Amino acid sequence: MNYELLCSKVVAITRLTGNFIRKESMNFDPNAIEFKGLNDLVSYVDKHAEIQLVRNLTKLIPDAGFTTEEETEDVKGAVYNWIIDPLDGTTNFIHGIPTYSISVALYEEDKPVIGVVYEINRGEMFYTYKGGEAYLNNKPIRVSSRSVLSDSLLATGFPYHEFDKQAQYMQLFAEMMRRCHGLRRIGSAAVDLAYVACGRFDAFFEYNLNSWDVAAGAYLVQQAGGHVINFGGGDEFMDKREILATNGKVTGEILTTIKSYF
Template sequence: MEQSNSFVVGGKSFMAVAINCAAKAGEWIASRLGNHAKLEQKLSAQDLVTEVDKGTERLIRKLVHTHFPHHSFLGEEGVEPGPEASAQALADVEQEEYLWIVDPIDGTTNFVHGFPYFSVSIALAHKGEVILGVIYDPMKDELFIAEKGKGAYVHGKVMKVSEESMLQDSLIATGFPADQQYALPLNMKGLNHLVPKVRNVRVAGSAALHLAYVAAGRLSGFWEIGLNSWDLAAGVLMVKESGGEVTDTMGQPYHLGVRNVVASNGSIHQQFLQELASAEACK
């Protein structure tokens, strides 16, 4: 994996620090699987947090600030639940020169149940634009990385999106949002409409890993309503650097404030958007 041209400040590679954070966090998370002591609900019974989430975020924050003490940090567990609090937290720091955006465990419900599909997601934004992303699956020991303008990799090999050109031949993924008042009903409208129009749908419980899988060509596309910057930032960069396309559900370009997302190999993107629109499942 070539990293000699990575973004560097004062001799320290941003990517090297991100990878180290993900590896240390993943090791800690894996050691706690099936052994967490405390479970709390946030927005709903489907929106969970454990002391492992909180401890992992503290670990990553400490490691980042050891190397880059003046960088800003936005982590899921430091933000109150709910879309309004998430939007405000992002607005407060979005234009900082360097902002680390972290989901310590993307897929906490899976982690709680011992279902081995969750990840650490770490992104770095420079003045509002994501410049690197790392997603680490500690159960498979799979590390996905991307740098703006330099491609995306898994196991040190270049990632490339899939080649399906028709929605009917595509394997796509989504999620079941924790917000049962707005996001879940809208996502279900899209799901009910799309299931007969695609090869199949997967709902595995980690938006970050779903995006990484789109980048790796394992999924043709992914959409979900009501996500946050820490769910998306790293994976969106991976999809783009692998040749794919990412927009909001209305077809507008992705930015850190996007909550309703569509990611694909690019070839099926317009069909994907059109079907969501026809289902009135965009917003």
């Protein structure tokens, strides 16, 4: 498998779908939404974007399986499997906040081999592939070199439909805010992870995320020299649905703090 060539084709497909989303954002009606659950929104744009991605990615590897947020396709492949979020940051999109992305990852026998995150409004294409580096618009990227939490800028997400851990999470926020440069909540986990990969954020943490939220972005962080673990320090961040992604230098301080609340 030529991963570099395949990744370039995935980038082209992702950009094409991004053009569709950008065009639809110009005249989007905020009333044209559905609720999958409490504060869990979806629009026709998510669904059409996913259909487009699945159709075009299937042409690249006809026997690959898919895990998709909107369940356009949910079939396990024997070797290759795509993990897709067609519009990560739907709530931002619906409210006209210009930070949302497309996330596409390819796994080969349960190991990531391609990761693409496209931040649509800034035209920033983050991508990586097995045997290569991590890139932003064709330029190599690396995680930051900050070594202490007090110098770091962190990203996170807020609970929006499962509130069983809300109390301790808010306590964790309070401590983190006192100990770092700042705590940001952008609204797209894929973008948060891409920003860790290129050194804008020094770390990102969140729980109750799904595989399609983090698969591509986590691989970007790893390929850019960072660490991705769960709140216990293990590698099963997708199965555990909790993620800590760092530049590798502030992992210890942040993980110790997280463990004191979780």
